[in-house]
Amino acid sequence: MAEADPVDVLIVGAGAAxxxxxxxLAGTRMxxxxxxxxxxxxxxxxxxxxxxxxxxxxxxxxxSPNTRKLPSDYPVNDSESxxxxxxxxAVGGSTILYAGxxxxxxxxxxxxxxxxxxxxxWPIDYATLAPYWAENDRMMxxxxxxxxxxxxxxxxxxxxxxxxKVGEAVARGFDRLGWHWWPSDSAIATxxxxxRAPCIHLGPCITGCAQGAKxxxxxxYWPAAIRRGVRLQTRCRVREILVRPxxxxxxxxxxxxxxxxxxxxxxxxVLACNGVGTPRLLLNSRSRLFPDGLANRSGxxxxxxxxxxxxxxxxVFDEPLDGSRGPTGCGLWSHEFYETDxxxxxxxxxxxxxxxxxxxxxxALWGLGKGRMPWGEGHHAAHAALFDRVxxxxxxxxxxxxxxxxxxxxxxxxxxxxxxAPKIHYTLSENSRxxxxxxxxxxxxxxxxxxxxxxxxxxxxxxxxxxxxxTARMGTDPERSVVNEWGRAHDVKNLFIIDGxxxxxxxxxxxxxxxxxxxxxxxxxxxxxxxxLFD
Amino acid sequence: xxxAAGSDEARAALAALLDELVPPxxxxxxxxxxxxxxxxxxERALREKPELRAVVAPGLETLDALVRARGADTLAVLAxxxxxxxxxxxxxxxxxLLPTLAFVTYIAYYQDPRVLVALGREPRPPFxxxxxxPPFDESLLAKVRQRAPxxxxx
Numbered sequence: 298m299a300e301a302d303p304v305d306v307l308i309v310g311a312g313a314a315x316x317x318x319x320x321x322l323a324g325t326r327m328x329x330x331x332x333x334x335x336x337x338x339x340x341x342x343x344x345x346x347x348x349x350x351x352x353x354x355x356x357x358x359x360x361s362p363n364t365r366k367l368p369s370d371y372p373v374n375d376s377e378s379x380x381x382x383x384x385x386x387a388v389g390g391s392t393i394l395y396a397g398x399x400x401x402x403x404x405x406x407x408x409x410x411x412x413x414x415x416x417x418x419w420p421i422d423y424a425t426l427a428p429y430w431a432e433n434d435r436m437m438x439x440x441x442x443x444x445x446x447x448x449x450x451x452x453x454x455x456x457x458x459x460x461x462k463v464g465e466a467v468a469r470g471f472d473r474l475g476w477h478w479w480p481s482d483s484a485i486a487t488x489x490x491x492x493r494a495p496c497i498h499l500g501p502c503i504t505g506c507a508q509g510a511k512x513x514x515x516x517x518y519w520p521a522a523i524r525r526g527v528r529l530q531t532r533c534r535v536r537e538i539l540v541r542p543x544x545x546x547x548x549x550x551x552x553x554x555x556x557x558x559x560x561x562x563x564x565x566x567v568l569a570c571n572g573v574g575t576p577r578l579l580l581n582s583r584s585r586l587f588p589d590g591l592a593n594r595s596g597x598x599x600x601x602x603x604x605x606x607x608x609x610x611x612x613v614f615d616e617p618l619d620g621s622r623g624p625t626g627c628g629l630w631s632h633e634f635y636e637t638d639x640x641x642x643x644x645x646x647x648x649x650x651x652x653x654x655x656x657x658x659x660x661a662l663w664g665l666g667k668g669r670m671p672w673g674e675g676h677h678a679a680h681a682a683l684f685d686r687v688x689x690x691x692x693x694x695x696x697x698x699x700x701x702x703x704x705x706x707x708x709x710x711x712x713x714x715x716x717x718a719p720k721i722h723y724t725l726s727e728n729s730r731x732x733x734x735x736x737x738x739x740x741x742x743x744x745x746x747x748x749x750x751x752x753x754x755x756x757x758x759x760x761x762x763x764x765x766x767x768t769a770r771m772g773t774d775p776e777r778s779v780v781n782e783w784g785r786a787h788d789v790k791n792l793f794i795i796d797g798x799x800x801x802x803x804x805x806x807x808x809x810x811x812x813x814x815x816x817x818x819x820x821x822x823x824x825x826x827x828x829x830l831f832d
Numbered sequence: 833x834x835x836a837a838g839s840d841e842a843r844a845a846l847a848a849l850l851d852e853l854v855p856p857x858x859x860x861x862x863x864x865x866x867x868x869x870x871x872x873x874x875e876r877a878l879r880e881k882p883e884l885r886a887v888v889a890p891g892l893e894t895l896d897a898l899v900r901a902r903g904a905d906t907l908a909v910l911a912x913x914x915x916x917x918x919x920x921x922x923x924x925x926x927x928x929l930l931p932t933l934a935f936v937t938y939i940a941y942y943q944d945p946r947v948l949v950a951l952g953r954e955p956r957p958p959f960x961x962x963x964x965x966p967p968f969d970e971s972l973l974a975k976v977r978q979r980a981p982x983x984x985x986x
Binding site: 350407412422446448449456458461468475477478508509622623632635642665671672678 | 852855939951962981982
């Protein structure tokens with residue numbers, strides 16, 4: 298088998314976490330290599346540069362790898378899940394397609410068992426991550442506004458994204474009800490920042506930012522990491538992690554861009570493949586020492602899969618709202634219902650984020666899907682009633698960990714290299730159902746208070762498996778967690794995990810900034826513990 | 833598509849049906865989907881999506897049979913009430929045709945520069961020109977700023 302020189306640190310995956318981690322360790326003298334199954338993106342080919350910008354999200358820029366079917370993708374069997382997996386495989390990973398909504402978790406998110414008697418506490422707390430969040434905000438270039446009463450005090454590097462008519466209308470709705478709202482922290486450069494051009498309000502952030510204003514890690518961390526000596530090899534798909542006779546990780550086997558099977562040895566192996574890709578790789582790394590998958594003596598690899606069940610609630614207004622302009626999923630948030638109030642019929646909570654409107658094609662297709670876009674005589678009137686006249690709220694509900702919600706290896710489905718595909722086993726809990734129902738009604742109230750003449754609810758939103766968490770969770774007890782409090786596998790002391798798999802609980806906010814904060818934190822702990830890293 | 837797909841006759845038949853799906857609205861300067869010349873584009877789109885083509889092709893053959901049963905060569909020459917009757921019959925005999933064709937037609941129609949202009953939009957993609965939005969107005973936060981911190985300490 299072809300083999301290159303060993304490296305000190307081998308990172309698998311060049312997305313949100315892998316990029317931050319690589320940059321953070323690049324200041325050391327260690328040799329660092331990252332293997333990424335996708336390639337560099339060409340922003341000039343992003344959909345917003347073409348007339349078909351509204352429809353490319355259903356083909357080569359679809360959220361689901363099962364729809365895209367690009368050479369860089371692997372299939373996911375999510376046929377039995379009510380929430381379908383979203384990801385992207387490229388330098389930048391899923392930050393290529395994310396909205397850039399960038400809220401931090403909250404102090405209470407790290408003490409769920411203590412405060413609410415469910416799930417588990419994290420082995421770290423809000424204060425532990427605070428400096429890493431701040432560093433990450435600086436590197437990603439986060440826009441927002443200090444002073445949000447829903448959070449402990451924090452600074453934000455850039456001014457907030459504009460609300461536009463649509464955001465101002467929804468903000469008025471929250472004000473009329475006396476409920477909290479605040480301009481979102483958004484990983485979007487609202488001014489020139491770090492060589493990035495400022496946002497020009499293209500609209501479709503979730504099919505890539507042609508302007509380069511959105512902080513995908515191919516334009517933030519990676520250029521800086523590469524300048525500092527990190528090597529990044531693209532179109533390299535890792536099949537399994539190798540193990541030495543003493544039980545330590547030895548490196549990986551991967552297929553290079555030409556499909557050639559190669560071995561790469563490393564002193565430290567770091568997984569940053571997201572909450573589905575990481576357990577897939579661990580479970581596919583079976584050996585005599587680890588017959589159930591690497592680092593899986595607890596049996597928890599792949600278990601406790603958490604999404605954020607979403608409700609999408611859309612109001613139809615009489616006045617034009619200009620909602621197809623401006624960052625799709627960034628504008629404002631509300632944390633009015635974030636914390637537990639058992640009188641609501643469920644435990645934990647949710648946040649709201651603004652969802653701006655649709656362009657003309659998406660209006661027609663959304664209306665068609667809702668049975669509100671007839672053909673024939675009534676067509677134009679129906680389109681005119683919806684186009685530019687909708688505003689949405691997304692409710693992001695906290696999912697509780699459940700060992701039966703899990704990632705396994707599909708017994709039949711494989712990727713192009715014959716590697717078993719992940720299979721998703723997921724059932725929406727009664728707690729989530731109640732929370733979705735409650736959140737949907739509160740969103741309806743907000744939109745009606747904002748002036749909506751009609752409100753439409755979709756919950757749970759199927760194509761919303763954006764946030765993949767919990768499948769190799771951190772903890773101090775090797776029986777009840779996969780990695781320790783700084784990401785090192787309990788069973789394999791030179792194996793680290795730095796992606797959403799680490800999450801003990803999900804919070805009720807988009808996880809990317811916490812994933813990156815954790816990656817920076819783990820990198821820092823590795824540097825501080827280099828002398829006894831494997832003890 | 834049908835055996836005759838791509839022929840002038842087949843394209844004209846498709847165009848006539850497209851005008852029924854998205855008819856012209858002259859008072860708003862909105863052309864019909866058929867008159868806009870989208871039939872060729874839709875034929876191309878269907879060639880790229882075999883799963884949709886498998887629905888549309890037999891449906892168009894059903895339409896052709898229904899039109900000919902009324903002694904006409906194309907839907908366009910029938911009187912309005914006859915066209916409506918044919919479409920109702922078509923919807924009953926090939927229920928997946930019109931929703932499928934509407935899906936493809938809406939995509940093509942609402943990308944067309946002439947339609948965008950009629951809707952008051954510039955006929956261009958978002959990038960590179962972008963759009964102007966006024967900056968965030970902090971005075972909007974007057975009410976929220978009165979609120980004390982309410983996150984839960986832990």
